[in-house]
Amino acid sequence: MNRTLKNILCPIDFTERSLHALRAAYALALCFSANLITVYVMPGPQSFRMPASRPAHHRIMDAYFSEQLDLTVQQWAAGNVPVESMLLEGYAADEIVRVADRLHVDAIVMAEEVKTDWERVRDGSTLDEVAIQAPCPVYILRENDDSGMPGGHGIIRLS
Secondary structure, eight states, X not given: OOOOOSEEEEEOOSSHHHXXXXXXXXXXXXXXTOEXXXXXXXXXXXXXXXXXXXXXXXXXXXXXXXXXXXXXXXXXXXXXXXXXXXXXXXXXXXXXXXXXXXXXOSEEEEEOOOOOXXXXXXXXXXXXXXXXXXXXXXXXEEEOTTSOSGGGEEEEEEO
């Protein structure tokens, strides 16, 4: 089956791994003349032990993460691909799946998380949850020294 990609979603968290996933998503969008949607899911105020009654702090966080997202997209995905950036708030896996479903994306590109087995049990895995719940294929950029790609990265497809 020949599949055309029109909208590609790439969640980022500003780590080096997620920025490599952004470059891979950008290249994929360029190949398919697709739109690229980048998202950052901002933790809610409860994650920072911040009282909900402090709206000024929330506005500062919102402005900071919006600026970081815009700067990152300008730096890593500048060129011939239409890129939309979205700042979301909440639990990362749920928000990624929700926006993928709402925008009818054709693929999600994410970076592999580096966690020990214990960390996966204790904290869960955003990647695992997105791959299970996503309404579209999920492509994972993972480090793999024998991939033949520059920097030792390879893409695998889940779902």
